[in-house]
Amino acid sequence: MNMLFIYALTGTGLFFIGFYALIIHTNLLRKILALNIMGSGVFLVLISLAMRSGHSSPDPVSHAMVITGIVVAVSATALALVLMLKVVDITGKPDLHDQEDE
């Protein structure tokens, strides 16, 4: 089997490990990290599958998708972190389980 499929499978594995962590953890920071791991998984799959071209250079469209994806992921992570800090500021803890104490 081609080496690149091992990377692709690793990416898939990362994605689902992240998915699991996203659901299981209540701590928002971990959830955000989990989403980032999932993102990395997808990017790894895209990068490795791009190598199937057989040329010297990999598939550029797949790479372009990853670059755009990373920018988007960075933006989203920044937003998520700020929002998390705000939640911590207000409720005193980094999770979504809020006791209705207003």
Next chain:
Amino acid sequence: MISDNLIPLFMIMSSFLPALMIFGLAEERKNLRRSLNLIGVVSTLAFVVYMFSGVYQGHHYETRFPLLPNIDLVLLAGPIALFFGALSSVLWFLTTVYAIGYLEGSPHRSRFFGFFSLCITATLGVAFSGNLITFLIFYEMLTLVAYPLIVHRGTEESRLAGQSYLMYTIFGGALLLLGTVWLYTLTGTLEFTPRGFIENVDEEHYFALVSIFILLITGFGVKAALVPLHGWLPLAMVAPAPVSALLHAVAVVKAGAFGIILVVYEVFGVEKAADMGLTQPLAVLAAITIIYGSVMALYQDDLKRRLAYSTVSQVSYIILGVAIVGPIATIGGVVHLVHQGVMKITLFFTAGNFAETLGIHKVSEMNGVGRRMPLTMTAFTIGALGMIGVPPIAGFISKWYLGLGALQADQEWVILILIGSSLLNAGYFLPILYRAWFLPSPEKWPHEHNFGSRETSLMLLIPPLITALLALIFGLLASSPYSPLEWVKLIASREFY
């Protein structure tokens, strides 16, 4: 020259547009509101009369507007439409005058009269519908615009009455929609046609057709207050008197009865429905409703509730006439649409007068009212006697044709129902008449208003007098060429081979 085909639309608009303008009026713009109201009423009446004469001369009035693929919104001035439309617009005119008098000085009149006008828009839409979907649209509109009138007083009691009204009618509406769409999937058309439009449906869909019939009748039965779907009607009595008058005689209840007439005659075709065995159960249901309503009326001390149960009973005469199957019974049933309308509206107008003038709400408080308010009580008496079926008032004509029709259709049991119900009618109306005319009046009325030399305000007095007079004339001149009876005979001739 305005195209004939736009006349039905203009007629609808002549109550709809004033309604919108009235909503926009400030509460204190009394005169402008009155003028708008009256302009609307008069122009509507004018359009109806215009179409009446036009149809006599063979004109055709049909507004068509594409709505869905193969389905148009159709307003069509057919004989039945004009019959019901004329009833609605005339009674609306009187009710408007009455309501202006009745609500003098009370709050939220712009809202009230706006919805009042919309009610008529919807009722006329129902009357002039050229197909089932148009009918359904205006019918549901009627459901909705009547709601603010029912809850007009804004009390907890009226809120609950409104809630129960909506629960019943929305449920009915859902069944109607299902029946209508189902029918469309079988027939590919929903256009009302004399003798129905279901001939082309295959035998294998028999079960579907029966289900559709049940759905449609149940849907309309809610508003027509067929037992056991009548529960909302007595509760809705918390509304102001003009609303009750409108609900019972013109708009909501009548629309339900009118719907049943259309389903039997113009959707299924009465003979087809009879062949399918659908009319007999309907007749039985109507009979049960007639007796049940009358019995319940006996036990009500609240005058308006007694009248409400009387409506439950009386409206089913219409349905009975339809369900007996036969030209003569049809005449009796359909003409009762008008006869019951003028008589019942008289009763509600006068009941409102008693409440407004003397604070009387209960039968037990009515001792000697006849001497205090003779004109009002005379009108009441004519209405009540008409309901019982005393000749020569209009109610007698209806019952006479119903009886003849029953005999013609070999349904002798109906005679028993008619006799029984007339006795019950007498049982709950005659004691009122006795109290009012022959018992001495109390020292003090519950809540008396002074209207100077007259027994009550002129705007409250004239409408019931006119409707009482109409009830008499419709009975006395039943065989003159323009009477409701003659018109109904024309309609009936279209529905039977």
Next chain:
Amino acid sequence: MIANKNKSEDKIIRLLLIMLLTLIASMVAYAVLSLPESATNLQRLVDNNIDISGVSNPVTAVLLNFRVYDTFLEMVVLLVALLGVWSIKEVPIESMNDLKNPVLDTLVDLLVPFSLLVSIYLLWVGAHAPGGAFQAGSVFGAGLVLLMLSGRQPFLNFKGLPLHFALIISVTLFISISIYSMFATGELLKYPLSQASSIIFILEGMATVSIGLTLSLLFYGIYTKKKYK
């Protein structure tokens, strides 16, 4: 403790979740493995058109020419993120001074100019080899972050309208080129052949500025949290 029962329930749920996710993951893995070992996808099309794209690096050609519209929207996403961060949290423009340290100062003095240099190199090299606006912007942004971490205040004098202009310069340039291209060629973001490489270079340059500034400000928005308490 009541947690005992909850814990065993928790375990069952986790187990079920693991099983479910494993199932899905193996289906995805199966699909991945079912892909043929070699495929060219759009590569041939890219190769055939690269000569008229204005650059020789295929990834840059895709990002700044063939699929430049994606990049346009991507720059907007970056702007959205910054606007989002700023709307959630008012960021104070005076920076923190808690990391004063001579060693750090010296290091930063060396590293920041270097990062600027690397950034410019990456921008330039992107036309024909791996590199480009995003990479250059990241390095530039990293330099700014370094400045902040060391207690320098890169945004103390560079704020308000000028800063805002710098942040939107890339999106604005994209809009301008969109309009220009509509007039010049009738098609959105189609560059006249002779101008393609210069337009791409300008776009990349401005994108670098916007990306670098935005990334560092995103970081700044998160990092300045302590100041609030």
Next chain:
Amino acid sequence: MMQFIMTLPWAIMLILFPLTGAIISFLWSKQGNKIGLVTITFVLISVIFLAWSIIEQDVYLHTIGGWDAPLGINLYADGLSLVMLIMTALVGLGISIYAISYFSADQSKRFWPLWLLIIAGLNALFLSSDIFNYYVALELIGLAAVSLTALGNTRKAFLGAMRYLLATLLGSLLYLFGVGLLYHGFGSLDIATLSRNVQSTPVLWVSFALMGGGLLLKTALFPLHFWLPPAHSSAPAPVSALLSALIIKSSFYILIRLWLSIFGPLGDGTVESIFGLLGAGAILWGSFQALRQTRLKLLVAYSTVAQIGYLFLAFALAMSGGSIAWNAVVFLAFSHALAKSAMFLVVGNLLRFGGHDEIIHLDRVAQRLPITTAAFALAGISIIGLPLSGGFIGKYFLLESALLQEQWGFVIILLLGSLLSAAYIFKVISHFFTPSSTPHDSKIIPANMEWAALLLALAAILLGLFSSSVLSIVDIGSPFELEGEKL
């Protein structure tokens, strides 16, 4: 002259106008209101002219950068896209008119750039025909929507926004994974090209599962709706309106597009059943929850959960071969957008008016805010599906389609759903007329906030009256013929 106007690139202006407006309102934040209104007016004008040119000259196709797909990205607008664009512009106008009075100066500064960027993103999405471009547009919309949700500046708003952000990011990642697999399986990102290339392989269905799962999460289909009520009920009123009316429609739109061109022609009926089942669950669960709520805003939010169910019920019926049901999808989506935005604006008015949204403590609103009351009632009519409204037309088509396919279960769900929705709508309306047991002070509501709600609600009603014109627009380019049938 007219010819010249028609040849102008209106579709591109739909994207560039709001982007430019956003940037200007970012730079001159004090003038946000004016800039916003001017921008949305331009958007509306552009949509009108685009509609005109599409009606006259058939579907719109534009190759960006001169590179035809699959190498480049194509803009494509047929009847379906056009209806979505019209929906965006109309709802956008209503929300903008409302927003100029709703926000404080400080909030307004943050609101306008993000809101205009959302409009740009939505327009870009509805005009696009590229699955990766969809992803970028989705993220643009999603991040901006989350930021606006947080604008509520309350504990609940931040928590709601956080939950929303996590859900929407998860959805995007699932979608992106699917896009990646689809690209590597069939060598294109362009929908039309893909529809020619695809075959029923594991790659195809796994990517559908991933993309579909992500989109369902973003559309908040039961049981993936958990994030919606907290977010939609805690955001500021105009934001709740745009979330419920527009944002969830964007992911739903992508799902329809993908299904019609790529997956639908190869499907075997499983997906239909699943969607139908989930849709039915959403209708019952959402309506039931709405009925249980004591706070108006939550009631309206749960009503959205139920209404999404209708979209999927229609989708399921349409997928199993009912062309009528596609019309239902369009009408349900469009009328829900108008009616639900109106409803959230009404809630905003009531919240400001009485300082609370406890349903049983609404105090004679019918008398004191007649326009707002009318707006709620008209919007309610469309939500319930009473005639004659856009919602009615949608449910009519749905019922017809279910009856034609003899799907009796769906028929019952439809009726039950309508009754439940009537129950929760009228539960609210009935308290409009009565005085509250605890009378309270009231604040004055600016006229534009009342009228914005009323006009949106009125539009939902008029949609029913002019359904035949809407249908003829939807039909342009036959968006609902599966690709296989078109050949």
